[in-house]
Amino acid sequence: MSIYAEVIGDPIAQSKSPAIHGYWIGELGLDAEYRATLVSGDDLATYIASRRADTAWRGCNVTMPHKQAVIPLLDALDPLAARIGAVNTIVPEQGRLIGYNTDAGGFLEPLRPMLAHDHLFRMARVLGTGGAARAIIAALAAEHVMIVLAGRNPNKAKALLDELDPGGEHHVAPLDHFAEPTDFAFDDRVGCFDLVVNASPLGMAGQPPLVFDLSHVPPGSVIYDIVTHPLDTPLLQAARKAGFQTIDGLAMLIGQAAEAFAKFFGAAPPRGDGDAELRRRLTA
Known part of the structure; x- marks a missing residue:
């Protein structure tokens, strides 16, 4: 009997996870499969109950809108998932x-070589206060990065920072603050680490554009x-045209998938x- 894992969500057809995991399964020659399964909110509890009894099931990735809703249906949370308050991977263990x-680990993966160095100061401007921002905020806070969290609702941004890193010296700003040019004179940034993260869906196909003026970005x-x-x-x-180093969304997607793959298939x-x-x- 072949083992399998899967990704669940609603909608799910757009997920790249089957292509990622399927490629790795093929390269390793595993007798395994990775599927995409549409699961609505109403069917989530039934889905979890059915998979508990399936001995071929090695777990699942969880995408929107279930990353928080699934938590009460589980037996335990890894400490990091508990701190973030969201689950994207479920694994049956004993x-x-x-x-x-x-x-969180997938997001940090392409930043690891930079964060391995000592810095005088670390700051990140994070745009967005949705589900993806939770893991990103927790990951950056653990790396001693001061966060400026920008959202349409600054009160929501402050509540998120207070929840995820209550002792941190972070700041909030309205998202439209970054839409207008600034003449702020940034100080000498030698020895500092500066990061701008779009953690929102703005700029995604079918979503409104992200209006962000690059004058807000330190050298x-x-x-x-x-x-x-x-x-x-x-x-x-x-950003590339202006000479900045860039990281695209596949870096986080592949990084988080790699951690999950090892948990599912033991390789x-x-x-x-x-x-x-x-x-x-x-x-392609």
């Missing part, structure tokens, strides 16, 4: 269903957009080519 969050900053459709967003295009995914072939397939 008869219990354990919830994990691999989004030497890294611009990170987690949107994957389109992959090369207007923000990334403008590290093959990434020796720096994900070049996987990226080629995902963008």
Whole structure:
């Protein structure tokens, strides 16, 4: 009997997870399968109950809108998932269903070489206060990054920071603050780490554009957009043209999938080519 894992959500047809995990399964020659399964909110409890009894099931990734709704249906949470308050990976372990969050590690993966250095100061401007922002805020706070969280509702942004890192010296700003040019004179940034993250769906196909003026970006900053459709967003295009280093949404998507894959199948995914072939397939 072949083992399998899957991704659940509503909608689910747009998910790139089957292509990612399927590629790794094929490269490793595993007798396994990775599926996409449409699960509505009304059917979530029934789905979890049915998978508990399925001995071939090795777990699932969880996408919107279930990352928080699934928590009461699980037996335990990994400490990081508990702190973030969202689950994107469920794994059966010794008869219990354990919830994990691999989004935080996936987000940090392309930043690790930079964060391995000592800095005088670390600051991130994070745009968005939705579900994706939860893991990103927790990940950055753990790396001692001061966060300026921008959202349409600054009160929601403050509540999110207070929940996820109550002892941190963070700040909030209205999202439209970054839409207008600024003449702020940034100080000497040598020895500092500056990051701008679009953690919102703005700029995604079918969503309103992200209006962000690059005059708000300190010299030497890294611009990170987690949107994957389109992959090369207007923000990334403008940032590259202005000479900034950029990171696209596939970096986080592949990074979080790699952590989940190891939990599902007990093997590290093959990434020796720096994900070049996987990226080629995902963008073909």
